[in-house]
Amino acid sequence: MRKIIIGIESSCDETSVAVLENDNNLLSNIVSSQVQIHQKYGGVMPEVASRIHVEQITMVLEEALNKANVTMEDVSAIALTKGPGLIGALHVGMQAAKTLSLVYDIPLIYVHHLAGHIYANEFIKPLQYPCLALVVSGGNTELVYLKEPLSFEIVGETRDDAIGEAYDKVARVLGLSYPGGPIIDKLANKGNPNYNLPSPMNDKSLDVSYSGLKTAVVNLVHKLKQNKTDIIVEDMASSFQLVAVNMLIDKLLLALEQYDVKQVVLGGGVSANSYLRRQVQEKIKEINNEIEVLIPPLWCCTDNAAMIAKVGSMLYDKKIFGDLNDGVDPDWRLEDFSLL
Amino acid sequence: MHIQLLIDTSAKYLAVGLSKNGKVIASTQYEAWQKQSELTIGEIDRLFKITNINPKDVTRIVVTNGPGSYTGIRIGLTIAKVYSTTRNIPLCLVSSLNMLSGARDKKIALIDARSKRAYVGIYQDGKPLIEDKVLTLEEIKQLINEYQDFEIVGDAHLLDKNKVEVDIIQQLEDLSSIIDDVENPHLAVPIYLKD
Numbered sequence: 001m002r003k004i005i006i007g008i009e010s011s012c013d014e015t016s017v018a019v020l021e022n023d024n025n026l027l028s029n030i031v032s033s034q035v036q037i038h039q040k041y042g043g044v045m046p047e048v049a050s051r052i053h054v055e056q057i058t059m060v061l062e063e064a065l066n067k068a069n070v071t072m073e074d075v076s077a078i079a080l081t082k083g084p085g086l087i088g089a090l091h092v093g094m095q096a097a098k099t100l101s102l103v104y105d106i107p108l109i110y111v112h113h114l115a116g117h118i119y120a121n122e123f124i125k126p127l128q129y130p131c132l133a134l135v136v137s138g139g140n141t142e143l144v145y146l147k148e149p150l151s152f153e154i155v156g157e158t159r160d161d162a163i164g165e166a167y168d169k170v171a172r173v174l175g176l177s178y179p180g181g182p183i184i185d186k187l188a189n190k191g192n193p194n195y196n197l198p199s200p201m202n203d204k205s206l207d208v209s210y211s212g213l214k215t216a217v218v219n220l221v222h223k224l225k226q227n228k229t230d231i232i233v234e235d236m237a238s239s240f241q242l243v244a245v246n247m248l249i250d251k252l253l254l255a256l257e258q259y260d261v262k263q264v265v266l267g268g269g270v271s272a273n274s275y276l277r278r279q280v281q282e283k284i285k286e287i288n289n290e291i292e293v294l295i296p297p298l299w300c301c302t303d304n305a306a307m308i309a310k311v312g313s314m315l316y317d318k319k320i321f322g323d324l325n326d327g328v329d330p331d332w333r334l335e336d337f338s339l340l
Numbered sequence: 341m342h343i344q345l346l347i348d349t350s351a352k353y354l355a356v357g358l359s360k361n362g363k364v365i366a367s368t369q370y371e372a373w374q375k376q377s378e379l380t381i382g383e384i385d386r387l388f389k390i391t392n393i394n395p396k397d398v399t400r401i402v403v404t405n406g407p408g409s410y411t412g413i414r415i416g417l418t419i420a421k422v423y424s425t426t427r428n429i430p431l432c433l434v435s436s437l438n439m440l441s442g443a444r445d446k447k448i449a450l451i452d453a454r455s456k457r458a459y460v461g462i463y464q465d466g467k468p469l470i471e472d473k474v475l476t477l478e479e480i481k482q483l484i485n486e487y488q489d490f491e492i493v494g495d496a497h498l499l500d501k502n503k504v505e506v507d508i509i510q511q512l513e514d515l516s517s518i519i520d521d522v523e524n525p526h527l528a529v530p531i532y533l534k535d
């Protein structure tokens with residue numbers, strides 16, 4: 001039988017609807033990004049994001065169905081992001097999904113946003129277990145151990161800011177635009193890491209911390225400005241990126257000493273970072289050639305509904321459906337989404 | 341057969357109802373502050389079940405689109421927009437101040453906007469005499485001097501009068517026959533009145 005799963009994602013600043021056929025055939029994945037609107041505020045404004053989701057949601061849904069050439073009558077289930085994310089933004093996707101579930105009498109499937117980022121990789125290649133996932137984005141920095149499908153154990157995470165937040169902050173202090181990740185990456189590739197920045201955490205845990213690095217950049221920039229010394233933006237970007245990414249790599253390598261895995265998978269918006277992609281591949285190859293590195297294609301690093309539909313499709317087979325009277329969960333822990 | 345689904349989640353209430361050929365056949369209304377996200381669709385589902393109506397038999401959606409609670413407004417309006425656009429049925433938007441005023445008599449509708457301000461609308465037989473706006477309580481006292489014989493409904497306690505509660509679903513049903521559908525439901529947006 002033909003299985004058609006609709007995915008809905010509205011946890012932050014992208015309104016997205018996808019139509020997935022039989023696990024792997026992505027019929028459509030429409031993403032309406034609000035990035036340009038939030039750019040003028042230098043970050044995502046939650047109230048503005050919620051407003052735009054309400055304006056966009058039905059048009060995005062209709063476009064996704066049209067492009068996939070399916071009608072609601074063909075749909076087997078609706079998968080949506082229940083959390084984590086911005087509460088007001090999540091509400092919109094939740095109400096849209098519940099309405100479709102009620103009107104078309106089809107099951108709801110609640111999906112954890114970070115599980116979506118991890119399983120986005122399956123559009124390229126199946127995950128092999130056990131594996132380690134590094135999920136890095138504007139809101140998350142997590143090292144996750146998957147012993148089996150849909151079993152998640154967070155083995156390391158940030159103790160303060162997410163890596164993406166640190167990129168945004170550094171971009172702002174250097175007078176660059178939002179979001180900071182892509183622009184710093186681009187500049188860093190043209191510069192050299194000539195500025196000395198401290199590597200803040202060097203304990204034996206698998207956690208990272210970005211507030212120290214962030215503050216170090218801010219203080220250095222202010223000091224240079226006070227001394228009327230020209231700042232070489234490319235070099236500052238390069239110096240920051242070196243420390244920020246290597247901090248992750250160090251913890252990843254440390255985790256690989258403790259966990260015997262077949263694969264390392266990347267996910268989340270920051271996994272589009274060119275230096276991170278290179279470093280992960282090189283360093284893991286150096287220590288163990290057997291471990292396969294999965295890196296999502298650029299189109300599914302950032303938030304999208306295809307990845308939500310993907311996880312939804314797995315849960316559909318296991319008949320794990322959501323209750324119509326459930327709410328969103330802005331602080332949902334990935335572990336609580338585990339099947340085990 | 342003309343079946344309307346009526347929804348108001350724009351303030352502290354969760355109010356949903358079904359009407360058949362102009363008559364409300366099932367409805368519910370209770371205080372559900374910040375619980376509308378969880379409960380609204382479940383309540384609509386319950387109404388369909390007790391009336392034995394299939395959700396696909398609904399022929400028109402009537403919903404309040406503010407002003408009021410930002411989150412609440414978005415919940416009702418998202419449901420209404422998705423319902424209307426996927427089923428291809430008309431969508432009727434009603435200002436929450438208009439809903440409080442109902443379709444009859446002379447009314448001043450007030451909704452608390454906090455910080456000594458309120459949303460205010462002035463209606464006669466369901467038609468607006470002024471544009472809905474947000475004003476300070478002092479400004480409202482000035483404004484309503486001209487409308488001495490109008491009854492104050494909604495958050496009248498802000499002006500030291502008794503709070504007046506209304507039958508939300510009945511008022512929406514009454515108004516639905518005098519308010520036109522929106523041209524394009526995709527473009528329906530909440531009315532926030534404040535930034």
Ligand SMILES: [Zn+2]
Nearest residue numbers: 137268269303
């Ligand atoms: Zn994300």
